[in-house]
Amino acid sequence: MQLGFVTAILPDQSLEEVLRTAADIGYDCVEVMCWPPGKAERRYAGVTHIDISTLDEAGIERVKELQERYGVFISSLGYYPNVLGGDAGAAQVAIDHLYDLLEAAAALGINTVTTFVGRDKDRTIEAQWEDFLTIWKPLVERAGELGVRIGIENCPMRFTADEWPGGNNLAVSPDVWENMWRDIPAAHWGLNYDPSHLVLMQMDYTRPFRDYPERMIHVHAKDLRIDREKLDRHGIFSHPGLWHTPKLPGMGDVDWGKFFSHLTDAGYRGPVCVEVEDRAYEGDLELRKRSLRQSHDYLRQFIA
Template identity: 70%
Template sequence: MQLGYVTAILPELSLEEHLAFAAEVGYDCLEVMCWPPGKAERRYAGVTHIDISRLDEAGIEEIVDLQKKYGVSISSLGYYPNPLAADEAEAKVYTDHILALIDAAAALSINCVTTFVGRDKNRTIEEQWPRFLATWRPIVSYAEEKGVSIGIENCPMRFTKDEWPGGTNLAISPAVWERMWADIPNANWGLNYDPSHFILQHMDYTLPFRDYPERMIHVHAKDARIDVDKRNRHGVFSHPNLWHTPKIPGLGDVDWGRFVGYLRETGYDGAICVEVEDRTFEGDTELRKASLRQSYRHLRQFVG
């Protein structure tokens, strides 16, 4: 396994600065954010460390050489929009960029893209299933032709008023995943699995990779803490931000030794990338770097 981090937490750094910092700390890899350049409203969105719209042969060679220079690889190209947004013109912008990202991943020999499947928050899963299939069947097939794997993150995306009531990501549970894979059975797509989202949903966060080891494309290392007293006061049907707090690894409710132990037993040998969404570390650049150093120290004892 390779220990890495998601570059979104340090948008002000260049790709080379990220590779240099990762090498300094000891990280093996990076999940590199590849949003189209421009401002985004959502936290951690709109971050561009590789602008794939400007990626030519010289740019590809430079990125390959930088990885060799610092001894740090790129595990995936990341982009997390809503490809099933209610506005179909908006959704097409997102799916077009995912297709371009697949081309870039193939050209860079990274061969992995990490993203969301999306969801229309105002419609049931059943109501939007035909559109899900119409959107994702061609994307997955195109990626398969290019030799690229797609890892879908399992985040519920129900944290802001703009994401209620249903959230903006379908792929939140084993029941949905199994239906996805039954209807689109291609072997090149599966999960970018994040255990913190199962902490939120009060589910066993070790079961997904034990039950679906062949669908583990990529893994996020993010923790979460449940404030039981607040949950008891507000209830599980209240807004999760009232009783749920994203944390860096080791400061929440995930037992990382147990997590990695089970993950190893499945034969997983891919990337585990720290994703920092812990507000207590967002004050400035040095504090965010400190969060990545602290996460590294905690996880390296399990990810040798």
């Protein structure tokens, strides 16, 4: 396995600065954010460390050269929009960008894209399943033609008032994943797996890579603390923002020794990328770098 981080936590740095930061701390890789340039509406979105809209042969060579110079490779190109909900025009822009991202991943030799499948939060999963298939069957087919893998993150995206009641991502549970893979059975798409989301949903976060080892495309390392007194006060059906807190690895409820024990048994040998969403470390650049150093030092005991 290789230890990395998601570059969204360093939005003001250039790609070269991000790779230098990663090398200085001791990371092996980074998941590089590739949003279309422009301001985003939610936290951790809208970060552009590679602008694929201007990526030409010289740009491709520069990205490759920077990885060699700093000894840090790019594990995937990340972009997390909602292609199934909200404004149809905005959804089409996101779909078009995903196609371009597949092309860019192939051209760069990275060959992995990490994203969401999206969701219309106001409709049931069953009611929008055909829309999901209409959008994702050709995307997965094109990825296969290009030799690119797609890793879908399992985040419920149900954290703000704008995301209720259903959330902005369908791919939240084994039941949904199995239906996705049944109806689009291609082997080159699976999970960008984050255990913290199963902690939130009161599920066994070690089961997915035990049950679906062949579907582990990419892995996120993020922790989460359930604030038990607040949960006892508000209940499981309340807004989860009332009773949970995203944390750095080792500071929440994930047992990382158990996590990596099962992950290695499952035969996973790919990237594990720290995703910093711990607000205690977001005040300034030095705090964000500290979060990456602390996460690196903690997780290195599990990833040689």
